[in-house]
Amino acid sequence: MVTGGAGYIGAHVVRAFREVGLDVVVLDDLSSGHASFVPEGVPLVEGTILDTDLVAATLTEHAVAGVVHLAGYKYAGVSVQRPLHTYEQNVTGTASLLEAMARAGVPRIVFSSSAAVYGTPDVDLVTEQTLTHPESPYGESKLIGEWLLRDQARAVELAHTSLRYFNVVGSGTDEVVDTSPHNLFPLVLDALAQGRAPRINGVDYPTPDGTCVRDYVHVADLAAAHVAAARALEQGVELQRVYNLGSGEGSSVRQIMQAAAAVTGVGLEPEIAARRPGDPARIVASGELAARDLGWRNTHTLHDMLASAWSARAAR
Structure with missing residues (x-):
């Protein structure tokens, strides 16, 4: 299941899964996504990750084996004016998703994190060891999302990794375009x-x-990283807790x-x-760790x- 799969990045991730022959179901509330971005033949469940019962039912009905979690409020600048909304969507929403996964017995998740967790790093090249210092509610909410995965994995069976993006650009198909008013x-x-x-x-x-x-990364390359991470988790590969996707x-x-x-x-x-x-x-950012473990690079x-x-x- 791809949460936020009707969005700019999510729709590319859905296509990347389909290209390697993996079935996908999309869960999206269409607050910023577009139903037209979802390829024909892919089930679209319109709803929010805050609806734990709906998420659990979707996971069960579609026999979901793993989740790629992209749904969330993504505007760092605006999050300063809407902190409570940002935390509800990104923190409460992620907790709701993890609860639904536990109910449905889904043991794998790839989380869409962000370079915003680093704030303004005082280094020439950001690595996974660079200190996190988020400077917006958005960045803080993404870091908390990583913590939620870590802590839930201590309580239940949960294989997970988080991908920290920088600037995602381009299109892998003319059918999907970046419609953000801020990028x-x-x-x-x-x-x-x-x-x-x-x-x-x-x-x-x-x-x-x-x-x-x-640092700019093409959205099709980014989508490929999600597929690589999801397949590695499915194969039982023990991944790092976080990876930077940088060029x-x-x-x-x-x-x-x-x-x-x-x-x-x-x-x-x-x-x-x-x-x-x-x-x-x-x-x-350096993408060396993702290249080593996921075979990923910006092409x-x-x-x-x-x-x-x-x-x-x-x-x-």
């Missing part, structure tokens, strides 16, 4: 498509071109703008704005990422 790629591509100049917030950071550097290399905001202009053919000069409070100069170039996002946007 950089949709903001840049929407601006170019509408003839508006995209915005760069801050050009005086201590980086090679003065703009923030981030080990960063791209600056200005590089994103230049690549977007090359892909779209729209050469609007970016608007320069002031820094946003709290934006760190650089966050890049797409920055051009690939933008070209696939642009294609999906045009097909929308």
